[in-house]
Amino acid sequence: MRKRVLLPSLLMMSVASLILALAFGSVTIRWPELWAVLNGEGGLNRSLVLDLRLPRAASAFATGGLLALAGALMQVLLRNPLADPYILGISGGAAVGALLSMLLGAGGAWLTGSAFGGALLSMLLVFTLAHGHGSWTSSRLLLTGVVCAAGWGAVISFILAISPDAQLRGMLFWLMGDLSHADDPWPGLMVLALGVVACLPLARNLNVLARGELQAGALGVAVAPLRWQIYLIASLLTAVAVTLAGSVGFVGLVVPHLLRLIIGNDQRLLLPAAALLGGSLLTVADTLARTVAAPQQLPVGVITALLGVPVFLYLLQRSHR
């Protein structure tokens, strides 16, 4: 029963979160005015809603969906419930790319391009190093990724240390995750849709993989190809999310866990549900980030972390029962 109503209710929740994001901000737009705008009328508010808030809300939705989906995939790939999209150092690589371009004074497309390039570089590095002599175990992949992430962390600290004060604020915002420059949601939304479609036929294989590689092999899963497909998909989703909004934390870790508490671990439901729930949660969090201290805007990563930490601790408490 729970399972049957899950996806429809998450779809409704997604629409609600988007409407919320369009209505609230430094100026609150009331329901009749919003309705008018959505019907193609409404003077002043029209540009505020359609040109400013809609692209940003859609970007937030895409980013949240990408992160939650990537997190769910990483958790099964590494068979570790504590994995998140950043655990293998992809966000670290992206951050180094983004900070370097900020340091050199390049913005816009350069910043986006170098962040994405850094993410891809990190992905290739971990993939190659973890391969070693052909064997590709979860623990080896995990260790390689975690150590590479630590390496990127050191480079990030180095760049922060040598950067002029005037640029530090922008860099910190990027590192905490910030949607204020995300004005083109289409690449993110397209990749999210493609990601969900690519994962669904693999989902039952993932259910089996979650029970161990030998068990999966004995039940007819070609384990090695499946693992690198999932690594590739999860990494690309993360790379796109990080390029859109920097390292927004906790969405990718907490959303799959929340869903597991409600519907269990069937990936056929969990993966699309994670995309929808992650999207709605980040849309709501970004709306909060724009309104809590308005006209000042907070980085959305602060909100997700402030919400995510207590939720995660609560889940951790439960898991020991």
Next chain:
Amino acid sequence: MPALLTANDLTVSIADKSVCRGLNLAIERGQCWGILGRNGIGKTTLLHTLAGLHAPDAGAIYLEEQPLTHLSRRHIAQSIGVLFQHSEDPFPSTVLETALVGRHPYLNAWDWESEEDQTLARQALATVGMDGMASRQAGTLSGGERQRLAIATLLTQDSQLLLLDEPANHLDLHHQITILDLLVRQTRERGKALLIIGHDLNLTARYCDHALMLFGEGETTQGKLPQILTEENLARLYGHPIQCFSIGGKRVFVPE
């Protein structure tokens, strides 16, 4: 009729230790094989090799005359089922969901388990005495219940050859007998085959008709059970004298 599973000139090793050298094995339908050997001698490695999950150093394995290496994992899983010594479950899963995993090799990418699959899984659970536990979380089960769930999953898979790695582990005496009785009966009635790793010689004598002994250093011996399960072979196998008695027509093994 060709043997269900054939190993030709099979050489297997793990961590530079030789498990078997030039082993020829033919497992026919209706047969129950026991694999015996000391701890760490490579019984499990050999079992995984026969299932195509571990690559042999040399030689080939055939599933009804088709080389295992030419078959897809999915195809193999429809014919060979494996009961592992350890199961892991880092994520939540109910008992019924776990048993249903056995249908995986028969379903296409977009398929969901059908009513028929559900029925098969529920029957398998009932067979191991776990009906009524379908919606329980697998993580809350006891060791013996987990083992029975793993066997139910294997029954749901409904393969022709069952490779069982210490199936009696964690099972109480009642379940050891009822479950092995059932598996052996299925094997004989439906022309399947069984291969059982175990350390209980009395269970081996009760259920197996053939045995394969791994002595280490790649040395093996095999054949019909009465010719293989001798005091002499067993003393060599375990490095400990073992006496064989006959009680009520049954052979009973007692270590000295």
